Amino acid sequence: MMVRRDPAGLGMTSQRARDRMVDTLRAGGIQNPRVLDVMRNLPRHLFVDEGLEVRAYENSPLPIGQGQTISQPYIVARMTELVLAANPKKVLEIGTGSGYQAAVLSQLVPQVFSVERIGSLLRNARRHFRSLGIENIRTRHDDGRRGWPEEAPFDAILMTAAGEYIDPLLAEQLAPGGVLIAPVGPQGGEQKLVRLTRDADGLHESVLEAVSFVPLLGGVL
Numbered sequence: 595m596m597v598r599r600d601p602a603g604l605g606m607t608s609q610r611a612r613d614r615m616v617d618t619l620r621a622g623g624i625q626n627p628r629v630l631d632v633m634r635n636l637p638r639h640l641f642v643d644e645g646l647e648v649r650a651y652e653n654s655p656l657p658i659g660q661g662q663t664i665s666q667p668y669i670v671a672r673m674t675e676l677v678l679a680a681n682p683k684k685v686l687e688i689g690t691g692s693g694y695q696a697a698v699l700s701q702l703v704p705q706v707f708s709v710e711r712i713g714s715l716l717r718n719a720r721r722h723f724r725s726l727g728i729e730n731i732r733t734r735h736d737d738g739r740r741g742w743p744e745e746a747p748f749d750a751i752l753m754t755a756a757g758e759y760i761d762p763l764l765a766e767q768l769a770p771g772g773v774l775i776a777p778v779g780p781q782g783g784e785q786k787l788v789r790l791t792r793d794a795d796g797l798h799e800s801v802l803e804a805v806s807f808v809p810l811l812g813g814v815l
């Protein structure tokens with residue numbers, strides 16, 4: 595029988611490429627073994643555009659059409675690690691994009707909700723979820739700046755597009771003990787990853803590392 599050792603045209607098995615990607619993540623400071631395990635097994639090359647599969651396991655963002663990008667593996671790992679600290683049962687993502695970040699979360703959290711404003715991207719993402727047999731992600735085609743109030747509260751919220759501030763209506767959808775992770779910064783300017791946590795005294799903000807995300811935009815396409 596013929597075995598396709600290199601289905602993605604990576605020049606090596608995609609498993610080998612993912613092992614190398616995980617080595618890079620670990621060297622970059624990602625420690626959570628559950629996150630590393632999921633990323634070692636999830637085929638990122640299925641989430642990138644045709645022709646870019648050969649670059650799927652580089653530690654870089656890649657175009658997914660409509661001027662958008664699939665986030666860099668490091669930032670997916672980092673945000674997932676930060677989200678898992680809240681031991682979440684229910685997570686909301688704003689900016690489904692390719693669906694890769696949501697797919698990573700789906701292996702670690704019982705329920706994932708994800709909102710995307712660009713219909714064609716969302717259709718592709720749903721197709722990827724189906725082809726991988728992922729059934730615990732619910733998606734919504736909408737402007738996600740105000741979250742998903744009907745499903746709130748969430749134990750964790752992550753934004754994968756950068757706004758100039760965190761909308762208070764979004765922060766309100768955070769459950770007690772919950773965590774919100776978002777890139778914040780002016781359009782075209784410097785962005786910082788911000789973490790909001792909610793406890794009995796209210797919301798607490800901490801500023802983490804410098805990041806570079808596509809902008810959070812209004813309206814639906």
Ligand code: SAH
Nearest residue numbers: 664689691692695711737738754755810811
């Ligand atoms: N998490 C994605 C990253 C995609 S890039 C991945 O793993 O591939 C960020 C995405 O946010 C883009 O697809 C963009 O269309 C989307 N986006 C930007 N503003 C938005 C908004 N207001 N509501 C929902 N999605 C938004």
